[in-house]
Amino acid sequence: MTTRIEETRSSTGKTTELSEDLLLDMYKRMVTIRKFEEAVHDVYSRGVMPGLAHLYIGMEAVAVGVCVTLKGTDTITSTHRGHGHLLAKGGDPQRMFAELLGKKSGYNHGKGGSMHIVDMSLGILGANGVVGGGLGIATGAALSAKLTGAERVSVAFFGDGALNEGIYYEVSNMAALFKLPVIYVMENNQYGEYTPSNKSTAGTGPARAEAMGIPAMTVDGNDVLAVYRAALWAAERARTGEGPSFIECQTYRWLGHHMGDQGDTYGYRNSDEIERWKKKGPIKRLKAYLLKEKDIRVEVLEEIDQKVQMEIDNAVEYAKSALQADRSEVFQDVYA
Amino acid sequence: MTTRIEETRSSTGKTTELSEDLLLDMYKRMVTIRKFEEAVHDVYSRGVMPGLAHLYIGMEAVAVGVCVTLKGTDTITSTHRGHGHLLAKGGDPQRMFAELLGKKSGYNHGKGGSMHIVDMSLGILGANGVVGGGLGIATGAALSAKLTGAERVSVAFFGDGALNEGIYYEVSNMAALFKLPVIYVMENNQYGEYTPSNKSTAGTGPARAEAMGIPAMTVDGNDVLAVYRAALWAAERARTGEGPSFIECQTYRWLGHHMGDQGDTYGYRNSDEIERWKKKGPIKRLKAYLLKEKDIRVEVLEEIDQKVQMEIDNAVEYAKSALQADRSEVFQDVYA
Amino acid sequence: MSTHERTITIRDAINEALFEEMERDDQVFLMGEDIGVAGGVFKVTSGLLERYGPNRVIDTPIAEAGIVGLAVGAAMTGMHPVVEIMFCDFTTLASDQIINQAAKLRYMTGGQCAVPLVIRTTMGAGRRTAAQHSQSLHAWFAHIPGIKVVLPSTPADAKGLLKSAIRDNNPVIFFEDKMMYNQKGPVPKGEYTIPIGEAHVYRSGMDATVICTSSMLYPSLEAADRLKEEGIHIEIIDLRTIKPLDERTLIKSAQKTGHVLVVDEGYQSFGVTAEIAARITEGAFDYLDEPVRRLGAADVPVPFAPALEDMTIPSADQIYSVIKTMVS
Amino acid sequence: MSTHERTITIRDAINEALFEEMERDDQVFLMGEDIGVAGGVFKVTSGLLERYGPNRVIDTPIAEAGIVGLAVGAAMTGMHPVVEIMFCDFTTLASDQIINQAAKLRYMTGGQCAVPLVIRTTMGAGRRTAAQHSQSLHAWFAHIPGIKVVLPSTPADAKGLLKSAIRDNNPVIFFEDKMMYNQKGPVPKGEYTIPIGEAHVYRSGMDATVICTSSMLYPSLEAADRLKEEGIHIEIIDLRTIKPLDERTLIKSAQKTGHVLVVDEGYQSFGVTAEIAARITEGAFDYLDEPVRRLGAADVPVPFAPALEDMTIPSADQIYSVIKTMVS
Numbered sequence A, B: 001m002t003t004r005i006e007e008t009r010s011s012t013g014k015t016t017e018l019s020e021d022l023l024l025d026m027y028k029r030m031v032t033i034r035k036f037e038e039a040v041h042d043v044y045s046r047g048v049m050p051g052l053a054h055l056y057i058g059m060e061a062v063a064v065g066v067c068v069t070l071k072g073t074d075t076i077t078s079t080h081r082g083h084g085h086l087l088a089k090g091g092d093p094q095r096m097f098a099e100l101l102g103k104k105s106g107y108n109h110g111k112g113g114s115m116h117i118v119d120m121s122l123g124i125l126g127a128n129g130v131v132g133g134g135l136g137i138a139t140g141a142a143l144s145a146k147l148t149g150a151e152r153v154s155v156a157f158f159g160d161g162a163l164n165e166g167i168y169y170e171v172s173n174m175a176a177l178f179k180l181p182v183i184y185v186m187e188n189n190q191y192g193e194y195t196p197s198n199k200s201t202a203g204t205g206p207a208r209a210e211a212m213g214i215p216a217m218t219v220d221g222n223d224v225l226a227v228y229r230a231a232l233w234a235a236e237r238a239r240t241g242e243g244p245s246f247i248e249c250q251t252y253r254w255l256g257h258h259m260g261d262q263g264d265t266y267g268y269r270n271s272d273e274i275e276r277w278k279k280k281g282p283i284k285r286l287k288a289y290l291l292k293e294k295d296i297r298v299e300v301l302e303e304i305d306q307k308v309q310m311e312i313d314n315a316v317e318y319a320k321s322a323l324q325a326d327r328s329e330v331f332q333d334v335y336a
Numbered sequence C, D: 001m002s003t004h005e006r007t008i009t010i011r012d013a014i015n016e017a018l019f020e021e022m023e024r025d026d027q028v029f030l031m032g033e034d035i036g037v038a039g040g041v042f043k044v045t046s047g048l049l050e051r052y053g054p055n056r057v058i059d060t061p062i063a064e065a066g067i068v069g070l071a072v073g074a075a076m077t078g079m080h081p082v083v084e085i086m087f088c089d090f091t092t093l094a095s096d097q098i099i100n101q102a103a104k105l106r107y108m109t110g111g112q113c114a115v116p117l118v119i120r121t122t123m124g125a126g127r128r129t130a131a132q133h134s135q136s137l138h139a140w141f142a143h144i145p146g147i148k149v150v151l152p153s154t155p156a157d158a159k160g161l162l163k164s165a166i167r168d169n170n171p172v173i174f175f176e177d178k179m180m181y182n183q184k185g186p187v188p189k190g191e192y193t194i195p196i197g198e199a200h201v202y203r204s205g206m207d208a209t210v211i212c213t214s215s216m217l218y219p220s221l222e223a224a225d226r227l228k229e230e231g232i233h234i235e236i237i238d239l240r241t242i243k244p245l246d247e248r249t250l251i252k253s254a255q256k257t258g259h260v261l262v263v264d265e266g267y268q269s270f271g272v273t274a275e276i277a278a279r280i281t282e283g284a285f286d287y288l289d290e291p292v293r294r295l296g297a298a299d300v301p302v303p304f305a306p307a308l309e310d311m312t313i314p315s316a317d318q319i320y321s322v323i324k325t326m327v328s
């Protein structure tokens, strides 16, 4: 069942069925993530943003390829590297940025920050600071969909590092046993922090999933259309009661593990490797496809770029000038 | 790599290479376990034994088939259903039984009871009350063998139920990555407590192991020679630096999950099934083989039976008349 | 309380609460190891699978973190899971899920979600099952903001508190003493709940206060009976809930009697008795004739041998003697 | 202490201790996430992989339970593992291994084995990393018999205590405050250790006692400095170890000053401050002019926004004000 990466890598050529609207929507979401993260980079570098920030740059195709297949009622769980998933699922850049700056009008009233943003109304069950922390929640959301008969799909995004936490195994076993409508999307960006995936993982994610009877696929995670098709396949399985699926997306993070280690003094990868992956960048790739294969005019894309840039600039401005988190709320919402 | 159970089931026919001594040793160890457990059953039923007792009757071939391949310095970790493993590795029935009765001369001075017996001098790193609790310890013992260059094999016995605890996955991944000399022996006795293995496990143990690059095998766990050969293969791999192996042994527990539920009021299995498995009992089977294929006289076996019975009777007597755990020790050995 | 009472066991009282709450609310479902077909290893969940089917009474693999993980996700998305973790010793396998996810999600998200989840688990020694099956780890969870900790001692309280826990919109961990399942007591017939967070003045007295949790009520009563014969009248307060803690009731009693003993079956050091002693001391310092005394389990892993195990659990004898030295 | 002292950071002091102990004893090895090639996310283990190679400085997968599990097995069979769990929030993933295996094995087996294992982990808020990366869960482990709990506050103590921990034959959990790694202080040049279980009277005074743990030493000192200017002399005791607890030193000081404040960064309720208050009250009741006061972290998940987070951690201001109300 595992599709080797080679097979899907060239798949962009065969996707005549996708509407221009959808393709442009994907493009826009990817650019939104990119520009949001660039803004985070900028603001963080000026020392204005507290805490940690793990950027998603280079991995945009994964979140977008998956989320465009989802409905508003479908749910996702994200990771410490969550901005991309949240934006792809429709998260509001203003409220997100406000949260990153610890503001009262942030999604979480400033109590969560980058690693904990939630938007229940959009089915965003949260970024998570615990590696693997979203896996239980996503599988549980799938359980509740099954129990209530809701035709809802639940997606768990998680990293190649998270694959080695026991929780994945415990919950995916139950997902398989109970045929839960969940999609495990493994973002293999080649490293968990500073450790290469092949030093932390014996075997592969897809093989592990298949060993539990969960159909699995590896796709080129920088090819948004390949991700999209895999997600469609998995979502269809989920919606028709066939149970969980597993998608490994091969991708790469361009920047450091988090904003605090941009210099890459950790000696775990070299600039050649980074450059090679940048050449295969997901946005560049979709853009080329749209221009060459779909005959979309470059102005259309530029207009999107500009609109998105404005939206993000506004979000940053909004966030910067928003009120600080409200001290009177500090003891609120510990209990419901 | 997975050997289907059918292939190994008839394997007893081909084992002309085993010495009579070894075969009789296996027989004796299996009978020792059987009679020990019968004694536990008896004593427990009279209300003399405190706490829980999980009996190994019906599964003797697993512990013995594996342990006869091990040296004194090799280590094992056991489970809540540990008496069989301990005896197979050379545990002293007297000190074991004394421990079961909470006596001062018990292995653990009465502080551990059935689920915690240890004999460090025999490489018995302990029964364990936590399902899956021995997996980390066994893998860690293998790590220390590797780090010190000791040519030591570490065996983890665990149940089909334990397979679903995340810890198995975490430690076996490391065993595969670090090529540790550990053997995972999964005792598939068809149930974890009252839940059939196929209701708790998606896929199979061997498939899960292989997904991590750990060679795996399923054998008829009631055929001590099949278990023995599998263990030899795995121990050889361990000793030559090839890393971990996985052996699933298909077997059955004849009695209740523990002594407290002998009536089987839990409605999870029927007496037909139990009878079918009893017919395939491991001791009966080895005995038939020894008599028919190896031309061993029945008197030889009967003599073993009697000797063992005496030894166990002595152990029970010894334990019964031994001094109670010493109250003055209650606060000792919390810290070294 | 209703005037119609029956005498039933704690096991049955909990079972009734589960039946009633599952009947009342479709969102309530059960998950755990062997709770369905087998009816639970302590037989607390019997009959529920037959009545509500396998979608609402879910037998799971042995995977404590996974079980609680699924329950958190289900709770966030509208369900009300009631999970059983067979022994509280094994909540340690799920403690990340309990304290980093369930307890914190509401706060971390600025109140955007709730995690209405009940974890039923067992506590207590005395079963001769040694160190890994005999702990009382309620102090751990009481330390964590965002979770409520309930530990009833009577059938009536067990039923009423469990019903409240299931209706609560927060994660609640509900400790059942494994030696108490056969404990009988009067239970009202009709529908009733008992609010979480109210201690129960089980018996009033002027000479000293004994504050106890869970099964420690029974040795406390025994000691009190003996003391009564000697003319010493003990006030007994059964905490029932340790988070939130009904500080007011405790302080009031301490102010009245001036002598307080706290009895709990968790390890004494850094356990529940310390917090209670500290709160009472803070609230009633000038009324206390002596420091608040504490009796927890001995600071040793619970030993197997009966004679040893009994030495580690607070007993009626010990309670009796401590009170004697206090009031004399 | 040696007369030859240098001024180095806590980070470097710990790094030195690791170097020296690995040099001294072949059985000592390190395991953890990104401790090798990367030198640790807090850069505490830098240089060790280069020096001792990948067999003794082991980069592991992200699998906290597995890491500690392997360490327990290695410790039982003759090695002395020093494990790093990046944030103590994630010790919850390994807590079964820590408390049900490591802490209990010696006792359960009647003394047949030892588990000489050190778990280094980080505690403390202030880094603006919100509720799942900012906890101080030392109270959990202090509650469990069979494990020792160490939490140094100065470079010299960090080095000397870590060396002792590595030489100890028991499981020791060693908490490093993540905001303190750059804290500098004098450290003796030669070989030395500091015994586990001895509190340190950091500064003596007659008017009141402040008992603090880990980084809480620094706001305590700051408050004491301000109070000194007003003629109020505070005794400051840095616990350094909470299990075993150096009760005698605490009680002695309480008897002397009659006013005690305990400051700790764990959640206040059911935390470390309660046990210390209870022990002191038990040991010095008649000398106390008022109840032992406590300042722990607020009973809320640690919030992200700096202004909010700062409200939840005990501060020099708070310490100052509490002492003022106490001594006036």
Ligand SMILES: Cc1ncc(C[n+]2csc(CCOP(=O)(O)OP(=O)(O)O)c2C)c(N)n1
Pocket (backbone or CB within 6 Å): A079, A080, A081, A129, A130, A131, A132, A158, A159, A160, A161, A162, A163, A187, A189, A191, A192, A193, A257, D033, D062, D064, D086, D090, D093
């Ligand atoms: C349980 C747990 N252990 C360790 C960490 C520290 N940590 C944060 S991110 C990370 C690496 C995660 O790697 P991966 O899953 O591949 O995600 P990526 O960062 O590559 O997106 C680690 C170890 C954590 N947050 N949670």
Ligand SMILES: Cc1ncc(C[n+]2csc(CCOP(=O)(O)OP(=O)(O)O)c2C)c(N)n1
Pocket (backbone or CB within 6 Å): B079, B080, B081, B129, B130, B131, B132, B158, B159, B160, B161, B162, B163, B187, B189, B191, B192, B193, B257, C033, C062, C064, C086, C090, C093
């Ligand atoms: C972590 C944990 N969860 C639950 C239990 C309760 N329990 C004891 S034995 C058992 C079943 C184990 O099944 P399996 O691993 O198949 O071993 P078997 O009893 O069949 O030999 C369970 C659930 C436990 N001891 N530890």
Ligand SMILES: [Mg+2]
Pocket (backbone or CB within 6 Å): A159, A160, A161, A187, A188, A189, A190, A191, A192, A193
């Ligand atoms: Mg990664």
Ligand SMILES: [Mg+2]
Pocket (backbone or CB within 6 Å): B159, B160, B161, B187, B188, B189, B190, B191, B192, B193
């Ligand atoms: Mg089994």
